Amino acid sequence: MFKRIILGLGLAMAMSTASADPSFWKFEWPKTDFEKTSVSNWLEILSGGPPKDGIPALSDPEFINASSETRIDGAEPVITVDFNGDVRAYPVRYLTWHEIVNDTVGGIPVAVTFCPLCNSGITFDRRIPQGTLSFGVSGKLRNSDMIMYDRETESWWQQAIGEAIVGDLQGVKLSQLSSWMESWDQYRARHPNGLVMAEPNFPRQYGRNPYVSYDSSTKPFLYNGEMPPHGIPALARVVRVGDRAWPLTRLAELGEVAEEGVTLTWSAGQASALDAAQIGKGRDVGTVRVRGAKGQDLPHDVMFAFAFHAFWPQVRWMLGE
Structure with a gap:
């Protein structure tokens, strides 16, 4: 059942002892300051299988008109974001394989995120007092939840709570924005001329x-x-x-x-x-x-x-x- 999970399970079990020591991660993350952390038990952090950016986050994706989209089944979930009259749908068929989309909606820099292992779909404002961030997928999990990282400082962020848990920005919190998950049929019934994220140019089995x-x-x-x-x-x-x-x-x-x-x-x-x-x-x-x-x-x-x-x-x- 789900080959990627089985592969990650074997790898994570083999690495669990080593990952209890944060110095283990320093080889992969030389720019991350592991002295700044809220993690008290490093055994909580495990590899999910793919390495850093092995699950490729997206930035500034293309969009098409909802009336032009024919590949998405009516019941499929999408994450709907609606800011300042700018309405967009981010299909979960794509987020399942990419987990983070860095975008700008209604003038607001956002990160639309989906962690399949927790079914957690959250939209964050990418702006913090230190500047605007862009996010990638670390390949690490804590309590089965995705750990994101920002490309500016390579601090680690817990997706479920929107907070930096390791690195220079440790303790900084992202603002969660209003968005919701609904079916493709429900979205396009309200917004027949709305925007939907176009299929990314990656060799993935989107929809599976x-x-x-x-x-x-x-x-x-x-x-x-x-x-x-x-x-x-x-x-x-x-x-x-x-x-x-x-x-x-x-x-x-x-x-x-x-x-x-x-x-x-x-x-x-x-x-x-x-x-x-x-x-x-x-x-x-x-x-x-x-x-x-x-x-x-x-x-x-x-x-x-x-x-x-x-x-x-x-x-x-x-x-x-």
């Missing part, structure tokens, strides 16, 4: 899922942390808003939940990107929108429960009790 049945597994890949509480399966999807998580099953049952100043809605029609061999044939996991008191879209993430628990272990689960 290299992680077949992953979100039906009982244990995450390369994760040795605690399992979620309340009997929630490790790879169940939850909707994270800040440091709170709503189980997707609860939203799917009710259709809408409004509490603590947040309204979450669920609608059918979006395929899981981590189920069937062809992404568009995956089971229906639905689309979530998250809005604030004034109806504005709020930053959020639909991620696996184990990843939420790993990075936010001491918070409330919104179970409706």
Whole structure:
């Protein structure tokens, strides 16, 4: 099942002892200052298999009109970004193989990211007080979550929390921006003349899922942390808003939940990107929108429960009790 994961598992297990010492990584990352770090246990950081830039991030991709796109199945997920009237869709069929897209939307430098192993799709503002960054894929994982790096200082960034964990920028946080994952049909129904990222010029099997049945597994890949509480399966999807998580099953049952100043809605029609061999044939996991008191879209993430628990272990689960 998913050859890349199996290959990475063998490599990571062989390297786990060496990677407990940060000096091991210095050969690959001579420009990274490992003395500046929030990582207390280096055993948490493992190779996912591919080396630095082995998963090639994209920068300033080309876009085409949605009405011209014929390759994407209607149920396939896309990440929708809408800033200052500039609306764009980033198909997960491409993000699965590239994981980061550096772009500018509505005048805002953004990083659109997707970590398949955590199902985490987050859009960040690339601007920090020190300047504007561009991001690549390090090939490292922590709690099964992608570690990004910035090309300017080669600091390491934890994708799930948007924070630098190693290097000169350690402790700096990126601002998460509002975006959401929805089906291609849902996007183009609202924006028939909107923009969609064009297929990248790489030899990849776009549209194929290299992680077949992953979100039906009982244990995450390369994760040795605690399992979620309340009997929630490790790879169940939850909707994270800040440091709170709503189980997707609860939203799917009710259709809408409004509490603590947040309204979450669920609608059918979006395929899981981590189920069937062809992404568009995956089971229906639905689309979530998250809005604030004034109806504005709020930053959020639909991620696996184990990843939420790993990075936010001491918070409330919104179970409706």
